[in-house]
Amino acid sequence: MIIELGHFALVLALGIALVQMTLPAWGAHKNDVQFMSVAPMAALTQFCLLSIAFFALTHAFVTSDFSVQNVWQNSHSTKPMIYKISGVWGNHEGSMLLWVLILALFGAAVAVFGQNLPDQLKANVLAVQASISVAFLLFIIMTSNPFERLPNAQVPTLPLNGNGLNPLLQDIALAFHPPLLYIGYVGFSIAFSFAIAALIDGRIDAAWARWVRPWTLAAWMFLTLGISMGSWWAYYELGWGGWWFWDPVENASFMPWLAGTALLHSALVMEKRDALKVWTILLAILTFSLSLMGTFLVRSGVLTSVHAFAVDPERGVFILAIMMFFTGGALVLFAWRSHLLKNGGLFAPISREGALVLNNILLSVSCAVVFIGTLYPLLHEALTGGKMSVGPPFFNMTFGPLMVPLLLAVPFGPFLAWKRGDLLGAAQRLYFAIGVSCLVILLTYGYMYQGPWLAPLGIGLGIWLIAGALNEIAFRVKFMQVSSEESWRRFINLPRSAYGTALAHTGVGVMVLGIVGVTAWQSEKILHMTQGQTVSLAGYDVLFKGVQQQKQQNYNEIIGHFQVRKGGVEIAQLAPSKRQYPVEKQTTTEAGIYPSWWGDLYAVLGEQSSNEKATVRLYFNPLVRLIWLGTLLMFLGGAVSLSDRRLRVGAPRKAKSQNKAVPVAAE
Amino acid sequence: MTRKQRRFILIATCLGILSFALGLILYAVNDSIAFFYSPTKVSELNIEPGTRFRLGGLVQEGSVKRGDNAHVQFVVTDTNQTITVNYKGILPDLFREGQGVVTEGRLSHEGIFVAVSVLSKHDENYVPREVVDALKEQGVWKGGGQKPGSDKGNANDY
Numbered sequence: 001m002i003i004e005l006g007h008f009a010l011v012l013a014l015g016i017a018l019v020q021m022t023l024p025a026w027g028a029h030k031n032d033v034q035f036m037s038v039a040p041m042a043a044l045t046q047f048c049l050l051s052i053a054f055f056a057l058t059h060a061f062v063t064s065d066f067s068v069q070n071v072w073q074n075s076h077s078t079k080p081m082i083y084k085i086s087g088v089w090g091n092h093e094g095s096m097l098l099w100v101l102i103l104a105l106f107g108a109a110v111a112v113f114g115q116n117l118p119d120q121l122k123a124n125v126l127a128v129q130a131s132i133s134v135a136f137l138l139f140i141i142m143t144s145n146p147f148e149r150l151p152n153a154q155v156p157t158l159p160l161n162g163n164g165l166n167p168l169l170q171d172i173a174l175a176f177h178p179p180l181l182y183i184g185y186v187g188f189s190i191a192f193s194f195a196i197a198a199l200i201d202g203r204i205d206a207a208w209a210r211w212v213r214p215w216t217l218a219a220w221m222f223l224t225l226g227i228s229m230g231s232w233w234a235y236y237e238l239g240w241g242g243w244w245f246w247d248p249v250e251n252a253s254f255m256p257w258l259a260g261t262a263l264l265h266s267a268l269v270m271e272k273r274d275a276l277k278v279w280t281i282l283l284a285i286l287t288f289s290l291s292l293m294g295t296f297l298v299r300s301g302v303l304t305s306v307h308a309f310a311v312d313p314e315r316g317v318f319i320l321a322i323m324m325f326f327t328g329g330a331l332v333l334f335a336w337r338s339h340l341l342k343n344g345g346l347f348a349p350i351s352r353e354g355a356l357v358l359n360n361i362l363l364s365v366s367c368a369v370v371f372i373g374t375l376y377p378l379l380h381e382a383l384t385g386g387k388m389s390v391g392p393p394f395f396n397m398t399f400g401p402l403m404v405p406l407l408l409a410v411p412f413g414p415f416l417a418w419k420r421g422d423l424l425g426a427a428q429r430l431y432f433a434i435g436v437s438c439l440v441i442l443l444t445y446g447y448m449y450q451g452p453w454l455a456p457l458g459i460g461l462g463i464w465l466i467a468g469a470l471n472e473i474a475f476r477v478k479f480m481q482v483s484s485e486e487s488w489r490r491f492i493n494l495p496r497s498a499y500g501t502a503l504a505h506t507g508v509g510v511m512v513l514g515i516v517g518v519t520a521w522q523s524e525k526i527l528h529m530t531q532g533q534t535v536s537l538a539g540y541d542v543l544f545k546g547v548q549q550q551k552q553q554n555y556n557e558i559i560g561h562f563q564v565r566k567g568g569v570e571i572a573q574l575a576p577s578k579r580q581y582p583v584e585k586q587t588t589t590e591a592g593i594y595p596s597w598w599g600d601l602y603a604v605l606g607e608q609s610s611n612e613k614a615t616v617r618l619y620f621n622p623l624v625r626l627i628w629l630g631t632l633l634m635f636l637g638g639a640v641s642l643s644d645r646r647l648r649v650g651a652p653r654k655a656k657s658q659n660k661a662v663p664v665a666a667e
Numbered sequence: 668m669t670r671k672q673r674r675f676i677l678i679a680t681c682l683g684i685l686s687f688a689l690g691l692i693l694y695a696v697n698d699s700i701a702f703f704y705s706p707t708k709v710s711e712l713n714i715e716p717g718t719r720f721r722l723g724g725l726v727q728e729g730s731v732k733r734g735d736n737a738h739v740q741f742v743v744t745d746t747n748q749t750i751t752v753n754y755k756g757i758l759p760d761l762f763r764e765g766q767g768v769v770t771e772g773r774l775s776h777e778g779i780f781v782a783v784s785v786l787s788k789h790d791e792n793y794v795p796r797e798v799v800d801a802l803k804e805q806g807v808w809k810g811g812g813q814k815p816g817s818d819k820g821n822a823n824d825y
Contacts, residue, residue, distance in 0.1 A: 393699035
């Protein structure tokens, strides 16, 4: 019954989305307030209906209702409750339902928080948002309905249990990875809808950017966290000792992130200086298009990926069609209408705007490079029929060098004035950061003389970003220049967005330190060990104490026991394991990790291990934790900056009165 | 500075960065592209020893031998031709005899494929598309339970 209710709500949501797509857009065209006011109501209703649908499916998973095909395929009654719930989106149908739910959530949020938006803009935005909803709801109902019952599911023939969830997905980080990633992907739809609405209107101003930026920032934050969580999961669950593999599925989420980061910075220029309008609109379109492409690449399985799950090519074609329609349509509209957008403020090449333009060029070009590397195999196959893959060396060799000038430039940005900046002056103010990073480079050369010669420079780059961010805050509070009370007063009164920027840029620096550390100085040993044998790696002595079998709720586990000593003193126990899931007939690896600030000791147990002989892979991953710590700081930076919005409630209100005035004057 | 000069600087910067990126791509592409071959293709094309490529097919039943210090040897077959693969490391969890596999590495002068990586998959039912196509070419693709996207095939994704 609840399943039918959910199914019904899903179809009803499609109907509401159709209304929300057409009436408000028509109203905006004819300037009919009645039609336009349908939009917020419809957006809220659509969200409620999809919530009902989603909860109905969740209910089926929680109560293990195996008459529903999706539950039967992906759940099992012995699974822990958390994975019954995460199983809702741990499969294709459910995850698409989550996708549209989040889409509707963002639509509803615009309806609720957008009270002060100009009517026409709001109606158009919600109509565009609804059109995306319509496309994906059609996709769900026609090709991937999560509410389908098992064929001929009469009570006596009901299956007693389900097929279980892929054990790799039965993991806490991966339980939250898809929702976070989707909030990021789908959140960019708001920027997209605003861009399309602006093109339809043929009018755009700083208020537009002030509206789009928080939404983009929120989406970007969650995408950052989602990608980071995926990387963290791959690190400890796949047992390869790596954290990023330049795999198509990873790239699929990374491209919208790069474009979104560029969008974040260009929207800043638009908000503050009324410049870069056309470019920002284009970037908003491209960012969401890349999100759609990410969905397509992951869903369709056209690319062989280390993260590949079984997928259905026919569904891929449907998503490809959706992607073509929205990207193609938006670009046509852009080509047709973008000349209407008049560009505002002029600026010199050396200025805050100029720095942000450089940021945008480098980010877009590196995004394009990732795009080429990811899709080249597809193109090659289409043209020649031959199959090939583009490996990590390609991305390291192309992406890395493009990031270096970008990261070098970051600390300069906040020191340059809007309109016309002074590069030499900025460099003088950055003397602290320059000094610290040079010192660190020299010290690293002295201490790590045997590693790659580039590595200390990389460490210096990370320190440069961190010190640069601190340097900026110190400069703004006039640290050591005025009395400490005065500095403190300035420190408190600094806008939160300044702290957000500094925190996020610090995060990038911390991440760079981690990446350089683990790339340059990782050490690895693969060997057979017998009970009582000791092996040393990176200053640790690792003693193999034997294996032990254990039975858990829904898997059997072989655990290897290792003792870690440093200088003869025991400091930790490692317990890497192999888990066998009888229901899914699958084995997973759990790495044993001893974390520390300087690096992780990381152990993986090989197959067919026993007390006499175990295959063991040991890694020492220096500084690796800083990678995720850095992304966390970036997320926090975004959050701090977002909290600043409330302090500026007055600004949009002022814009509203201006916007109200403009259409009257135009008529 | 006039408007024209500003625009020139902007365009020059764009072009400079683009050509830098293009240069990097052209430089990197030679070294890091791996073509995919089945054992039949490898013998047909007479691949030079030392060329990096991906080899895919089925792991022959009964061919997996484990040596000292995590050395593994197995035979990859497309039922027409076979190639012996040497690998040092821990095999992915879903590596099984009789199932599809993709490995990346180089042929030695003795005709043995020295793998640097064995691709893992995340899903019991997933068969790399290349392997499916290679087996189809040999006319031995059985489809059914192994087919990507069939029945339970669509099950797990994230």
